[in-house]
Amino acid sequence: MASHLQLHVDTLARSSVFSDLPIETLGRLAIGTSEAAFARGSVVFGRGSASTGIHVVDAGQLKLTIETIQGDEHVVEIVQDGDCFGEAAMLTNRLHLLSAVALSDCKLLHVSRNTLINELEHNHALAQRLIANLSDRLYRRTSDMENILLRKALGRVARFILDELERESTSPSGQIQLPARKGLIASKLNMTQEHFSRTLRTLCARGKIAVNGATIDVVNEEGLRRIAA
Amino acid sequence: MASHLQLHVDTLARSSVFSDLPIETLGRLAIGTSEAAFARGSVVFGRGSASTGIHVVDAGQLKLTIETIQGDEHVVEIVQDGDCFGEAAMLTNRLHLLSAVALSDCKLLHVSRNTLINELEHNHALAQRLIANLSDRLYRRTSDMENILLRKALGRVARFILDELERESTSPSGQIQLPARKGLIASKLNMTQEHFSRTLRTLCARGKIAVNGATIDVVNEEGLRRIAA
DNA sequence: GCAAATCTTTGATACATATCAAAGGTGAGT
């Protein structure tokens, strides 16, 4: 039992929201935390369901999507190790707008609403972490909107590649790995898979990039920048 | 001087973020607060500028937009009395993604970054208000994305009208007032002014609504709902 | 209350992107 809790504490400490919080805080949160595995393709929560708490990804990858009744979907975000999701619905006490679906087998931690709300009642450090988390999310969401609404397909893809290039300062300069299947990225960029594929080829034809499966080499960064302006 | 501060305290108390906070908190915030008037059309802050604090609308109406260098713009939000804006850039300490432009003559309060950050350092009630404010904003932003990305023009306009209908529980049932110029609403719904105009006429032709200037009567709510599905 | 500026509607046309269909790849499980 105690070791169970200790594992949860460790996992929480590795997440972006809860890292660096006092061990006592994590201990109290861990009591209201449960772990669950989700197989590839399973739905963690669906649009319109009530929020029961916040989810933290321990392992695996998930997509957060908005969907129509007819089955159209749009990927809003792809989350993985250390990310958390479902905060907005929990904190506003409203129904989930997004659906969360496992893209690979996942291990998730679930911190219950009550536990978090109670802790938040008197824990100022936690409140500050949450503020940082929410404002960052809001900022990035605004940035996504900017990319989707202001640019045409060619510019959106160019911007996406440049953003990835910046995020992956680790890998060999001038090369990125697509973070998910192309169809999902296309969806996040608000275009069809087919159109994404064609757009990538256009960028190749213009000598800006070279595509090799999920690997993209940026041949002409300055040119990309001009397209993404 | 003291009366100046008192006025700021009153205004802050009328805003959605700061209302119901202890008078002492508001007093401290008021010290770092300045008031400014902005004429119609003037820019409060532009995209890419550094955040200096948070803005609270005392009177007037503003648009928050994302813009391209070429001058294309998209309205992200229309703010007015009691609303505040600029939180995300301030709290993440990043540059403004949005531009804020006065749609009418405005009176704004500006709470400086330092003042707010300092107060936030030890004021838990304020932190909780900020969390509520941010999560609500994030939730609504997600909802906007849903409307823009999942529906075609006809559906977006239908959804917009239904949302307004719900917000305006005050006015005579089945009637709404457009909250801004049509061109701005069109932009918020990610379509041209021309297309918005045509879409409105289509909804009239189909017997769902009746348009009279900025007043829209909902003739067939159920039909609208079907279109907005 | 009138002129000027600004907003809105309408029409004709062009373009970006979606959709449908089918072939080519790639990877997982046996």
Next chain:
DNA sequence: ACTCACCTTTGATATGTATCAAAGATTTGC
């Protein structure tokens, strides 16, 4: 290694929405 399922590419066509242009309708400022 082989098959089956799934992902990706390519092609042909359809459609939604933007753009350009100009006439009406409001609102603003003097």
